[in-house]
Amino acid sequence: MQTFVSQSEKETEQFAESFAKTLKAGAVVAFEGDLGAGKTAFVRGLARGLNCKDSVSSPTFAIVNEYDGALPLFHFDMYRIETLGELYSVGFFEYLERGGVCAIEWSENIYSALPDDSVFVVIEKIDENTRKITVKEGKE
Numbered sequence: 001m002q003t004f005v006s007q008s009e010k011e012t013e014q015f016a017e018s019f020a021k022t023l024k025a026g027a028v029v030a031f032e033g034d035l036g037a038g039k040t041a042f043v044r045g046l047a048r049g050l051n052c053k054d055s056v057s058s059p060t061f062a063i064v065n066e067y068d069g070a071l072p073l074f075h076f077d078m079y080r081i082e083t084l085g086e087l088y089s090v091g092f093f094e095y096l097e098r099g100g101v102c103a104i105e106w107s108e109n110i111y112s113a114l115p116d117d118s119v120f121v122v123i124e125k126i127d128e129n130t131r132k133i134t135v136k137e138g139k140e
């Protein structure tokens, strides 16, 4: 387990950028954190760390956005996912096999479908610009 206190969006992105270098093909990064915690900011840093060219936007309506990089990045937003059937419809289980990095916002909604070796990134809002970021390996 690793903890980092970020004082700005930029620091969160920089932390995520170096964290990205530790990820291997097939990695699943599962985010936990409220609205506006900084999950998408973290994914922007991941994309930079993986040398993705396109800029990251929130996939809320698409459910998943794909970015080409050193490893492909699959960015999910599970905010609206309520059933296992919906997860199958978006092809989630195929994405897990595609040798990329799956970054999953609102992973709480699909916890039972997450691989046991997912890396959990928990982002807590301390105040306006301060976030406590905890990285945990594997399901509890």
Ligand SMILES: Nc1ncnc2c1ncn2[C@@H]1O[C@H](COP(=O)(O)OP(=O)(O)OP(=O)(O)O)[C@@H](O)[C@H]1O
Pocket (backbone or CB within 6 Å): 006, 007, 008, 009, 010, 011, 012, 033, 034, 035, 036, 037, 038, 039, 040, 041, 042, 058, 105, 128, 129, 130, 131
């Ligand atoms: N230390 C920080 N790290 C990350 N974001 C921060 C920080 N301090 C302030 N912010 C602000 O918090 C917001 C984070 O927004 P972001 O879209 O990344 O959140 P999110 O967790 O993805 O929310 P949502 O659940 O709506 O998708 C931004 O407006 C950002 O500027």
Ligand SMILES: [Mg+2]
Pocket (backbone or CB within 6 Å): 039, 040, 041, 058, 105
């Ligand atoms: Mg977001």
